[in-house]
Each structure stands twice: as structure tokens, then as C-alpha cells.
Amino acid sequence: MRLLSLLIGLSLTWQAHASSEVRNDYLVKADPSAVAEVISNLKERLPKGSQVSDLGVAGWIRVQLSDTMMMTFSSVNAFSAPGIKTFGPNRVIKLWNNWSVKSPEMRAKIMARIQEGGLPDLGGPVPPDNPAIPTTGSGGSGADPNYSNQWGMNQLGVKDAWAANGKGSDQVVVAVIDTGVDYTHEDLVDNMWRNPGETGVDTNGRDKASNGVDDDGNGFVDDVVGWDFASKDNKPYDFTTSVWDMLFGGGNPGHGTHCAGNVAARADNGKGVVGVAPNVKIMAIRFLTEKGQGTTADAVEAVKYGVDNGANVLSNSWGSEGDDPNDPATQALKDVIQYAESHNVLFVAAAGNGHQGNGYDNDSDSRPGVPASYSNENIVSVAAIDEGANLGSFSNWGARTVDLGAPGVKVFSTMVGNKYSDTVIDIPGMMTATWDGTSMAAPHVSGAAALYISKHPGASYKEVKSALLSSVRRTSQLSSKTVSGGQLDVRALMQR
Ligand SMILES: [Ca+2]
Ligand SMILES: [Ca+2]
Ligand SMILES: [Ca+2]
Numbered sequence: 010m011r012l013l014s015l016l017i018g019l020s021l022t023w024q025a026h027a028s029s030e031v032r033n034d035y036l037v038k039a040d041p042s043a044v045a046e047v048i049s050n051l052k053e054r055l056p057k058g059s060q061v062s063d064l065g066v067a068g069w070i071r072v073q074l075s076d077t078m079m080m081t082f083s084s085v086n087a088f089s090a091p092g093i094k095t096f097g098p099n100r101v102i103k104l105w106n107n108w109s110v111k112s113p114e115m116r117a118k119i120m121a122r123i124q125e126g127g128l129p130d131l132g133g134p135v136p137p138d139n140p141a142i143p144t145t146g147s148g149g150s151g152a153d154p155n156y157s158n159q160w161g162m163n164q165l166g167v168k169d170a171w172a173a174n175g176k177g178s179d180q181v182v183v184a185v186i187d188t189g190v191d192y193t194h195e196d197l198v199d200n201m202w203r204n205p206g207e208t209g210v211d212t213n214g215r216d217k218a219s220n221g222v223d224d225d226g227n228g229f230v231d232d233v234v235g236w237d238f239a240s241k242d243n244k245p246y247d248f249t250t251s252v253w254d255m256l257f258g259g260g261n262p263g264h265g266t267h268c269a270g271n272v273a274a275r276a277d278n279g280k281g282v283v284g285v286a287p288n289v290k291i292m293a294i295r296f297l298t299e300k301g302q303g304t305t306a307d308a309v310e311a312v313k314y315g316v317d318n319g320a321n322v323l324s325n326s327w328g329s330e331g332d333d334p335n336d337p338a339t340q341a342l343k344d345v346i347q348y349a350e351s352h353n354v355l356f357v358a359a360a361g362n363g364h365q366g367n368g369y370d371n372d373s374d375s376r377p378g379v380p381a382s383y384s385n386e387n388i389v390s391v392a393a394i395d396e397g398a399n400l401g402s403f404s405n406w407g408a409r410t411v412d413l414g415a416p417g418v419k420v421f422s423t424m425v426g427n428k429y430s431d432t433v434i435d436i437p438g439m440m441t442a443t444w445d446g447t448s449m450a451a452p453h454v455s456g457a458a459a460l461y462i463s464k465h466p467g468a469s470y471k472e473v474k475s476a477l478l479s480s481v482r483r484t485s486q487l488s489s490k491t492v493s494g495g496q497l498d499v500r501a502l503m504q505r
Contacts, residue, residue: 028329028338030098031304033074035088036337041068043092054087064309067344071099071306097337102308104188104301104327105362105378106446108433109259118439119256140246142192142218142233146199151279155429159282160396161271161416161453166500167285170460174503176276177286178463183272183322183455184235184315186308187265189247189295191425192234194266196274196281201234202290204318208233227318235293236314238307245295247425252434261301262433263425265293267444268326270423271452272459281429282422285456285499289463292320297327305338312345316352321462323349324455326359326448331376343383350387355470356380357455359447360392361405368392368400371407381447382410387470389458389477393417393450394496398484404447406490412478414487414496417450419443457499464503476505 039047044063048070051061058075072088088096110116156162182202192201206225207217217224218233229236230243237245250260269284269291276287294315296307308327315323332339349356361378363369371377371390381390390411393401395418400406404417421431422444433442458473465472480502481495488494 028100028102028332030100034099034304034306035072035074035096036099036306036341037070037072037088037096038094038337038340039068039070039092040094044068044070047090047092050090050092051087054090064306064313064341066309066313066341066348068094069309069341069344095337095340099304099306100329100332100336100338102297102303102305102327102329104261104264104297105359105448106264107259107301108255108262108442110256115440116257119436122436122439139244140193142244143198144218147195147278147280148199149278149280151277153276153278153281153283155282155421158421158431161420162283162285164396164416165285165453165457165497167283169500170503171276174460174464175288177273177288177460178466179288179290180466181286181289181459181463182292182320183286183289183324183459184292184294184320185265185269185272185324185452186294186296186311186315187268187326188261188263188297188299188301189237189245189265190235190269190291190293191247191263191266191423192245192293194423194425195427196278196423196429197266197269197291199275199278200273200287200289200291202292204233207231229314235295238294238296238311238314239298239303240295245293247295248299249425250299255434259301261297261299264301264326264448265295265297266425267420267422268324268448268452269293271420271449272324272456274423285453286459286463289456289459292318303327305341309341309345312349316349316354320354322355322357322455322458324357324452325380326446326451328359328361328378328380330361330364330378332379339379342380343385346380346383346385346388350385350470353470354387355389355458355473356385356387357389357391357451357458359451360390360407360411362403362446362448363405366403368402368404368406371405371410377407377410378405381405382407387474389413389454389474391415391447391451391454392487392491393445393447394486395419398496399486400490401445401447403445404450408489409492411491413454413481413491413493414484415450415453417447418445420445420449422449454497457497457502460499461502461505476502480505
């Protein structure tokens with residue numbers, strides 16, 4: 010009841026995610042056998058300063074016209090060259106969560122509080138500048154002090170599952186595809202994936218992680234813990250906005266770090282929290298900026314990176330609503346999810362947080378949440394439930410398109426800068442926003458999948474998905490709202 014009143018009283022809204030176009034940025038699909046030829050042709054015919062890059066999936070090419078160029082007849086002409094099947098605009102993709110305050114009354118109240126000077130220091134997460142990739146972990150032992158705040162972990166039965174089957178294998182990798190991860194966080198650093206091809210020393214005795222050489226030849230220089238497709242560098246750190254930017258414009262309060270903690274925060278290290286699979290590895294793949302925003306082209310590259318570099322599970326807490334099935338950007342995203350499927354990689358996706366914070370039926374809504382509701386078989390779509398097993402008021406559902414529920418209301422996890430919380434923003438007496446969202450639910454399922462794969466190495470994505478769905482705890486609240494009719498049950502899953 011408290012939560013409900015907060016959501017209404019605070020006028021926090023979840024914006025509709027109309028997929029707007031990225032200016033001067035295009036996706037071109039070539040016949041896969043003609044990609045090199047088409048790229049060279051485009052480079053010749055497009056205005057100087059344009060960038061043309063191979064996305065490496067199903068013939069997709071990204072074309073970024075120079076900043077000063079508007080779409081011209083000559084470029085349209087170039088796009089209709091031989092070997093090109095279709096083209097369309099690259100599109101904006103956002104986090105499902107949006108913490109901006111839309112209500113004019115509430116905005117006025119907050120501004121008045123600022124002018125009075127009576128505001129407490131909000132202590133929002135402030136990231137270090139360009140944090141280096143740490144070479145050693147933080148160690149430690151003992152109970153995780155915030156475990157008792159993690160109602161979800163308790164309900165999932167993780168401790169029983171671990172007692173019977175262990176905490177997962179360090180050979181299993183979950184890619185958190187998001188705003189980045191605070192890979193220096195004391196409760197995550199030991200569980201970050203370390204690219205084996207970029208660790209150790211090269212023939213000149215230099216550290217491969219920082220020698221400026223693409224030692225493993227995967228196309229990315231010094232990619233140790235993952236890659237940042239938004240900034241095009243090897244530091245996929247979880248950059249945040251200020252609290253004020255978040256409230257008045259929207260942005261990232263450390264979303265990817267919060268997600269990563271529920272996948273695989275370290276257990277029994279005397280620090281913070283635990284993830285569902287505390288011994289598996291987290292690959293950090295950033296394509297959403299501190300504004301909580303990215304593009305389809307970057308998402309395609311992000312997913313492909315995870316697949317190509319050995320992730321078993323991709324955890325995706327982002328999306329849009331109501332994309333056009335005939336739009337090239339839609340097809341590009343479907344194609345890269347198909348690429349993951351053909352490499353036996355599970356794609357876990359948040360079902361979406363509804364229109365204006367009211368969940369809707371992904372099966373029948375005119376603007377279903379995507380990619381969660383795409384028909385790709387390797388997608389596991391996740392709704393959010395609260396501690397009482399009820400569907401979150403904001404959570405999308407779908408008897409055909411949403412697979413199961415998982416903890417997604419008032420979720421406690423890691424935050425940027427060695428912090429932990431279930432609260433995003435707290436202005437005493439005025440507003441509180443807790444970590445609520447299908448974004449928070451999906452990582453629990455990703456962790457569970459990783460734990461299952463640890464026990465059953467070589468399991469196909471179909472076997473993993475089938476085990477996840479058939480082991481749910483069936484509930485009346487989810488019986489006609491999800492494919493499985495229930496909520497994630499890690500204890501039962503790990504008896505399989
Ligand atoms: Ca590399
Ligand atoms: Ca290197
Ligand atoms: Ca811990």
C-alpha cells in the first residue's frame with residue numbers, strides 16, 4: 010500500500026518509448042555475400058566525413074552521415090545501389106525505467122525546496138573519471154550484511170539451491186547489456202569476466218590488458234571486462250547523471266550496476282549483497298549512456314559482442330514500445346537475437362513497465378514491449394512481482410508473450426561507488442522512488458539460467474528455457490498472465 014501511494018502520489022511516470030530516429034544515422038541491409046562490396050560502394054558514393062561500418066550480423070551496415078549533412082538525394086541514391094535489400098533510420102532505445110518527474114506541481118515543489126536551500130545532500134552516485142580496470146579483487150569473507158534486505162533471494166530459495174548444487178561455475182558468463190557496470194565495485198569486481206585473450210603479458214612483457222593491442226584479434230583493443238559501444242572504448246563503466254538531471258530530464262542512476270548485483274554479486278565476502286549465481290562471471294556491455302539512451306545499431310553490436318565472446322546468457326533490461334515490424338531497425342534487432350539463438354545463447358528480456366506506469370498486456374496491446382515480445386525462441390520475457398507475489402502495477406504481462414515473473418519491486422542490490430540500496434531517490438517528506446521495474450526482475454532470471462547452465466554444461470538454450478518455465482511456482486496472480494503461470498523458483502529449478 011505504501012508503494013502504491015508513492016507511485017501515485019509522486020507522479021513518477023514511465024514515458025512511452027516511441028522509437029524516434031537518430032539524425033543522419035542509418036541501417037542498411039545488404040545481401041550478406043555482398044557486404045564488402047556494398048560498403049566500398051557506399052564509401053565512394055556518400056559525402057565525405059560519412060562513416061560506414063559492418064555490424065557483422067545478417068548483412069547489416071551502419072551509415073552515419075557527417076554531422077553537417079542532411080539526408081540528400083545523392084545519399085538516397087547510394088542506398089539504392091545493387092546488393093542493398095533495405096534501409097531505414099537507426100532508432101533510439103531507452104531504459105524501461107525513467108525517473109523524471111512529469112507532474113508540474115511536483116516539479117514546482119522540488120524547485121521551491123531547492124530555493125529554500127532546505128534540501129538535504131542527496132548523495133547521488135558520483136563516478137570517478139575514467140576508472141581503470143582493476144587488476145585485483147577485494148577479497149574478504151563472512152556473511153553478506155545486506156542479505157536480509159534481499160526479499161527476492163530469500164523467496165527464490167537461493168541458499169537451498171546453492172547448498173545442493175553450489176553457487177555456479179566461473180566458466181559461465183552472463184553479459185549485462187545495459188548502462189555499463191561499476192566494475193570496481195567491491196561486491197562485483199571479483200566476479201567480472203576477464204577476457205582470457207587480453208590478460209597476461211605479451212611477447213614484449215607488457216600487460217595485454219593495457220598494451221593498446223587487440224591481442225585476441227576480436228576487433229576490440231584491450232577489452233578486459235567487456236566493451237562500451239556508446240563511447241567506443243574498453244571501459245564499460247556505469248556513468249550516472251546527477252539526481253537533478255534525473256528528476257528534470259531523465260537519466261541513469263546506476264541501472265546496470267543494480268542489475269549486475271542481482272545476477273552475480275559475490276557471496277560470503279563480508280560485503281553487501283548476493284546475486285542468484287554468485288560464482289559466475291559478469292561481462293559488462295554498455296550501449297546505454299548516462300541519459301539511459303542508446304541506439305539500435307549499438308544494441309546490435311552489443312548483443313553480437315556478448316555472443317562472440319562467450320556469454321551464455323544475455324541480460325537485457327531495456328526496450329521500446331510498439332515498433333513497426335516492417336521497420337529495418339526492428340528487423341536488425343530481431344536478426345541479432347536470431348544470431349544469439351544460432352549460437353545457443355539465451356536472451357533474457359524485461360517485459361516492460363507499461364504506459365505511464367500502468368502495466369499492459371503485451372499479447373494484445375497496440376504497442377507491445379519489445380524486444381521482450383518478439384517471437385525469437387531464445388527470448389525469456391520477465392514480468393515483475395512484489396514481495397506478496399503480486400504483479401507490479403507497472404509490469405507488463407502476456408499469456409503468450411511474457412514467460413514468468415521474478416522479484417521486481419523494491420529490489421535491493423549494488424549501486425555505483427560501493428553502495429547498496431533498494432532506493433533510487435529519497436527526498437524526505439517529498440518523494441521516494443524505490444528500485445522497481447521489470448528491469449530488476451530480468452537479472453534474477455539471468456542469474457538463475459547461469460546457475461542452471463553451471464550444473465548442466467552444454468545445455469541448449471531450449472533446455473534452459475524449458476527448465477526455467479517448468480519449475481516455476483504457479484500462482485493465481487500469474488496464472489493467466491504469463492506463459493508458465495508462475496514465478497521464478499530457483500530452489501525447484503536446481504532440483505532439475
Ligand atoms: Ca581484443
Ligand atoms: Ca591488449
Ligand atoms: Ca556480497
